[in-house]
Amino acid sequence: MWDLNSVVLYFYLGMGLLALWGVSQAWLSQSRTETIHPFKAFVHLLAFYLSYLLIPLFFFSMYAGWSGYYSLHEAAFVFLVSGVFCYARFIEPHLVHVKTTRYQLHADKRLLKPVKIALVADLHIGLFSGHERQLKQIVSKLNQAQPDLVVVAGDWTYEPENTLAQELAVLKEIHAPVYSVNGNHDEQYxxxxxxxxxxxALALNNVMDIEGQVVEFNEFRLIGIGDLWAGKADMRFMPELPQDKPWVILSHNPDTVDMVPALPSRPLMLSGHTHGGQVELPWLTDYVMKKVSILGHKKGLYRHEHADVFVSVGTGMVGVPLRFRVPPTIDMIELI
Known part of the structure; x- marks a missing residue:
């Protein structure tokens, strides 16, 4: 029963059944998705669900090499390729990291009391990411880190299902106030x-949209700025606002920093958008990043003429359901 021919037959039969399941799941999920391109959404979901074929292929490659069904070179190639894709698809997207960066907000003095801001970006709840398992993990790590406030730098969605409010219900468990602005995917761009x-969905789950609004804190002010690609990133009014405290600016696209006017104190902008490349490959990722950020932002802290900008790699995925060498990250910005 378990001779080579039987194992190969069962493998291909199992792959066929798994493929049929993937097609059916992609079709059902697409029917619940808010999208203007149903076929495009179906194709993306098909890639998402058919990726489960990688798991049996990974294990079969070992058997095929051992049994002689594949040559050792063929087995090693399939093993390595399917293994890397399995890691990028099923493991790294769930390895949510917490990274701390200290930043002195005043050029010449420290704050009376440090303030810990949790920066979350690019959840992309929808086709590939931001589902219950990951959201619970993010909320748990936020509560463990005990920030003074949480800011979400846009791109909440990636063609989400029409049950978005229910999916976000776990956000009510965050033990700090949550402030948010929209990103390009939230604005139809x-x-x-x-x-x-x-x-x-945000209003029902205690998330405060602060686009165009100012939030007062003891030693700084937080302002929400709209998305650059949606044409909502005007900051020409900022010099007319009170300048007795430094500014922290929340805006999705880090290239928005180029629009910050000269102010008495140097602001810090918190952004996302780039995903840090999402899949880190030599040369190719840097080439793609030129189309994502004209100013060359990828991840981390950058200094510009009138402001500094911190770019988070975020937690979600678009384009392909993979993260490779760019694990999802919550950035803890400790203002000192």
Whole structure:
């Protein structure tokens, strides 16, 4: 029963059944998705679900090499390729890291009391990421870190299902106030018109949209600025605002930093958008990043003429359901 021919037959039969399951799941999920391109959403979901074929292929490659069904070179090649893809698809996207960066907000003095800001970006709840398992993990790590406030730098969605409010219910468990602005995927650049769906989901789950608003803290002010690609990143009014405290600016696209006007104290902008490349490959990732950020932002802290900008690699995925050498990250910005 378990001779070579039987094992090969069962393998291909299992792969066929798994493929049929993947197609059916992609079709059902697409029917619940808020999208303006149903076929495109179906294709993306098909890639997401058919990726489960990598798991049996990974284990079969070992058997095939041992049994002689594949040559050793063939088995090693399939083993390595399927193993890397399995890691990038099923393991790294769930390895949520917490990274701390200290930043002196005043050029010439320290704050009376350090303030810990948790920066979350690019959750991309929808086709590939931001589902219950990952959201619970993010909330748990946020509560363990005990920030004074949480800011979400946009791109909440990636063609989400129409149950977005229920999916975000876990955010109510965060033990700190949560402030947010939208990103390009939340503003239909690209993506479906989900602004009303997202606005309702955030309001129901205690997330404060601060686009165009100022939030007062003891030693600084937080201001929310709209998305650059959506044409909502005007900051010409900022010099007219009170300048007795330094500014922390929350805006999705880090290239928005180029629009910050000269202010008495140097602001810090918190952003996402780039995913840090999401899949880190030699040369190719840097080439793609030139199209994502004209100013060359990728991840970490950058200094510009009128402001500094910190770019988070975020937690979600778009384009392909993979993260490789760029694990999802919550950035703890400790203002000192």
């Amino acid at each position: 690209p993506g479906p018109p989900i602004q009303a769906l997202l606005r309702n």
